[in-house]
Amino acid sequence: MADIPTSSGLAEHADRHDRKEKDGGPSDSSSILSTSAASESSAQAGVKRLEATTSTWSKKSLLIAYFSVYLMAFITSLEQQVTIGLSAFATSAFSTHSLLATILVVQSVVLSVVKPPMSKIADVFGRLEAFTICIFLYVIGYIMQAGSNNVRTYASAAIFYSAGQTGLQILQQIFVADTSNLLNRALVSTIPDIPFLINVWVGPEVTQSVLSGPGWRWGYGVWTIVLPVAFIPLALSLFLNQRKASRQGLLPPSPFAGYSVKQSLTNLWYELDFFGLILLSAAIALILIPLTLASRASGGWSNASIIAMIVIGIACLVVFPFWERSTKLAPHAFFPKDLFTKVTVLAGVAIAFFYFMAFYLSVFPYFYSYLLVVHGQSVTTAGRITQTFTFTSTVTSIIISFIIKYTKHYKYFITLGGAIYTVGIGLMLRYRTIGASTGTLVGCQIAVGIGGGMLNVPAQLGVQASAKHQQVAAATAIFLTILEIGGAVGSSISGAIWTNNLLPKLQAYLPPETQVNATDIYGSVVVASTGWPMGDPTRDAINRAYQETMTKLLIVAVCVSLPILPLSLFMKNYKLDQASSVTDIDQHVKGTVIGGDISQAETREGEAIRNGSAVPETTQTAQPTSFLGKLRRKLVCVVVGDGAVGKTCLLISYTTNKFPSEYVPTVFDNYAVTVMIGDEPYTLGLFDTAGQEDYDRLRPLSYPQTDVFLVCFSVTSPASFENVREKWFPEVHHHCPGVPCLIVGTQTDLRDDTAVREKLAKQKMQPVRKEDGERMAKELGAVKYVECSALTQYKLKDVFDEAIVAALEPPSTGKGSKGKSKGSKCLIL
Structure with missing residues (x-):
């Protein structure tokens, strides 16, 4: 790989030029x-539109855009803190609490597969257009969830909502990468996380108020109004400055100018790599979703539909890399081939995978239900305990980002964070007993949060530092996609463990007089947490079943988190203020x-x-x-x-x-x-x-x-x-x-x-x-x-x-x- 010349490198190039002139004539x-x-030489139209826009807008326009990004982040973070508590009650309203993991798998699949095409849409059409699509999907999803009358509609709505949510997530990070240099990027990338510092405490209170007031449906519907309003300043800033760039002749021509409809659709097929998207989506969905459905299917794992889904999913997964490697079939592949030749990228995305996989086996999704049932916590207290991770990781990531800005290195934080993260999950396993105090439970979440905050943002920064500016969107998409795939795998495994252990244990431990209620207890966290008082034999049996199932989840989580530490050692310790022949960094915003x-x-x-x-x-x-x-x-x-x-x-x-x-x-x-x-x-x-x-x-x-x-x-x-x-x-x-x-x-x-x-x-x-x-x-x-x-x-x-x-x-x-x-x-x- 050729290096970017420094001043001295250019002088050497000039000297070489002079020597050739002496050989070949003046x-x-x-x-x-x-x-x-x-x-960047290979930049697509959307990248060039953004570069043209940033070349024309003022600092005032930039500040307005960031204010809007922060406002959207505040609203979406509050929404997440509120709805995270509503989901258990929404699924319980349909008597399908055990399907919570399946719904999360569906969401995780969507979160995984939407990031690459959304980054491609942003590269091909532009950042404004991609943001607008995400807001639309987000609103449609919450309208459907607010009006759902059965779990099928609720799960279908989650597809639209998750697509909008993950699109906003990656576009915010791409926008940060577009509008910040590498040295400041870790710090600026924490802007969307700052609202969590407030909302992590406000969210459970709002959840409690919603459940005791208008009901869980309003807890979903209100966001369809406030989020589009928050998007208006960013939309106007991008739109008006694009017009200014157009008047100055800086905008590139449309990639579809002069084409017929058929030619435009053909180009769009290749530009967005639609077939690659289909392969990736099918592979993830058809492999992971059966893990949570097999126990409920007729015949279990021998069910023909379950087997067919897994076989087709594996086939799609095998075909996908061959499709992506073909410059003829996939000239604009999701994942740039040269990125996967870089050890830092491979190690970084592997860390993201195991990090989120362990998270979905420990902190989420069943730890909240465990607190409600086994420890008898209120909705507010259980929400605050589980969200301690979010608060701690956000504070830690901001502090680490400041340190990175001044030390100009990032690698050591990933290594230390990986060690703390594993220890924190180990502490959750050690103190998972019924008699553990609230302070102990909170302390475990603080340890896990510190570890997560130290490794997540620096790992993403390392992957981005390995990419060119045209590849930043793809590199960010790769990192966040693998992150979500890890979450999807974790959700699938946690769902499989939960569905295959909790009901049999309830049937084994419940007293004879309440054996008939086993299915109802299994299907509703409300019944499990409020149906019998603490000390009742039935409640003791419920707590024991929950306790033993949670123990299995945490054992797997500890094992999954172990590879993070050795993987961090393979990442290159870039000096982030250098973009020269001395480094591999090749970014110019x-x-x-x-x-x-x-x-x-x-x-x-x-x-x-x-x-x-x-x-x-x-x-x-x-x-x-x-x-x-x-x-x-x-x-x-x-x-x-x-x-x-x-x-x-x-x-x-x-x-x-x-x-x-x-x-x-x-x-x-x-x-x-x-x-x-x-x-x-x-x-x-x-x-x-x-x-x-x-x-x-x-x-x-x-x-x-x-x-x-x-x-x-x-x-x-x-x-x-x-x-x-x-x-x-x-x-x-x-x-x-x-x-x-x-x-x-x-x-x-x-x-x-x-x-x-x-x-x-x-x-x-x-x-x-x-x-x-x-x-x-x-x-x-x-x-x-x-x-x-x-x-x-x-x-x-x-x-x-x-x-x-x-x-x-x-x-x-x-x-x-x-x-x-x-x-x-x-x-x-």
């Missing part, structure tokens, strides 16, 4: 700067962001032009906050030429100093770098186009406002060279007469390749020579002929130096610029 271009671009001041890692100074006459001294930087508010001029460079001649590689190699590892055909793509010319900032927009005939009608959509064209051919393809004369120059000058053009020969590293020469010789051809390119440039009236190699970066920088020179000082004569006045742009009417 440079024909003025040297401006070689550096990595602010934007753009525009007004949290912690977005210029730093050494983000600003590279360039050298003056050697000739000194064409352009003033220039520097190129990632787009920092200090430039915002100034009038920024924009130069637009469009790259055209036959397909497969290396146009995309040319741009990626220039903007990232990395050569792409695989070929992905381009329809439209764009990149941006900021160039300081004197004291004035310029945005150099680089637009990639498709060379295939299928896009002849679509391609000119990228031509308006062009300042300079790069007409490319491969020196190993004489046909592409002839097409410069036959197709590309006529097309460019038809749409944009007078706009300066450079002819660019690519893939010069292959000109003397033996295999290439032998292949061409069989066709009685040879590679295109430099003098042939210069002759064509003179005949066609191009500004200049330049050639380069994207692979070796030989004279790569010179190509774009010449393009900037041509854009700023366009020629006044010549066939390619006849009648053109300085500063004119391409217009298509």
Whole structure:
């Protein structure tokens, strides 16, 4: 993997460039700067829309957006604290308390499978559009839950609600990653968790008031009103600043522009990886849900439907990675392949899996019911004890995030947190007795919460630090998806243990006179906790059955939490304020962001032009906050030429100093770098186009406002060279007469390749020579002929130096610029 050059790395690159010039002749271009671009080469439209938005909005807009994010987090956290207590009573109202785990599995499956497509929707369409979809799903889910009359409707509603909830969760984290630099991200990512510090205590009180007042249905229905209201400031901030970016010409074209409905649907199928979503959803659902249903099915595990579900689920799970690996079938896979080559990512997601799996075997979902029944706690007290974990983990994560900001390291907190987390669950097992005091129960939850708070946020940060900006949404989705899959597995196992142990134990321990009530006690926590007083033989039997079942859950939870500690040792201890060749960190967030001041890692100074006459001294930087508010001029460079001649590689190699590892055909793509010319900032927009005939009608959509064209051919393809004369120059000058053009020969590293020469010789051809390119440039009236190699970066920088020179000082004569006045742009009417 190529590294991002530091200032010293750029100097070495310049020296290498000079040595090659001595070997190959003097440079024909003025040297401006070689550096990595602010934007990611493979960024999809939604990412670019957000980058354009953050480049235009003010600090006030950013604060309004974060206020709205906090407000939504406050409302959703209060809702979770309230409804967590309502769910036991809602299912008991349908006499199906034992199905609580099954409903949680359904929710966990939805929580798992929605995150990847929601992150893809955010990348393809935009953050605003994705947020809006989530709010809609959330509202629909709670309307259905509030009006449900049976467990089927209640469970179906949970699908919509969970989709909206998990979508908001990941979008909040993606928004934080979009609008904060890596050093501040751990701290900023705790903003959605801060409301838990208040609501963890308020929630149980509200739950008690709802149950004793209007009833549990109102406890679900009220959120359908307040959440959309909280979303309005964020929606307006994103919408208005997108319009501002559009007026400034910063928004990329729609990825579906110029397509028919059928083509758009086909592109959407691949962009969102729909079949991959189906495989993943089916695998998770069909494997996990039967674990909680088998005991209730006719014939148990030998039931044909249960067996079929598991077999099909396993088959989908086996097929899924092969589908995702195919660049033809899944060109925009959920999980970027290179992420899974990084040990930090693998260890981080494994930690997330075991962390949440252990949580759903210990703290949730049956510990609350255990407190109500075995310890006779009130709804309020039981809620406060179980939510001690949430409060403690939130406080711990905030403190740890502050420490990470100033120590600039994260790994050691995961290791220590993993150890404390396991010890905390072990203490829950040790003090699970009926006689344990309330203080002891709370102390155990504090220990588990401290461990969870120390490892969760840093583990997510480590996974994000391993990703590029375009991959941050995918990396976040991977982490949170595996987290939820761990929760789903934990819920399935806890549900299986609960359903296969509690009822048989009740039937074994209940006195003969209450044996007939075993099913009712099993099905309703209300009956179990209030039907008989403490000390009654029936209550003692109920408590014993609950106690022994909870013990089994906690034993499994301790075993599941053990791998967290060794896994943390495999994570790389990144120094979070570095984004250079010394590290693997490759992230550049753009525009007004949290912690977005210029730093050494983000600003590279360039050298003056050697000739000194064409352009003033220039520097190129990632787009920092200090430039915002100034009038920024924009130069637009469009790259055209036959397909497969290396146009995309040319741009990626220039903007990232990395050569792409695989070929992905381009329809439209764009990149941006900021160039300081004197004291004035310029945005150099680089637009990639498709060379295939299928896009002849679509391609000119990228031509308006062009300042300079790069007409490319491969020196190993004489046909592409002839097409410069036959197709590309006529097309460019038809749409944009007078706009300066450079002819660019690519893939010069292959000109003397033996295999290439032998292949061409069989066709009685040879590679295109430099003098042939210069002759064509003179005949066609191009500004200049330049050639380069994207692979070796030989004279790569010179190509774009010449393009900037041509854009700023366009020629006044010549066939390619006849009648053109300085500063004119391409217009298509």
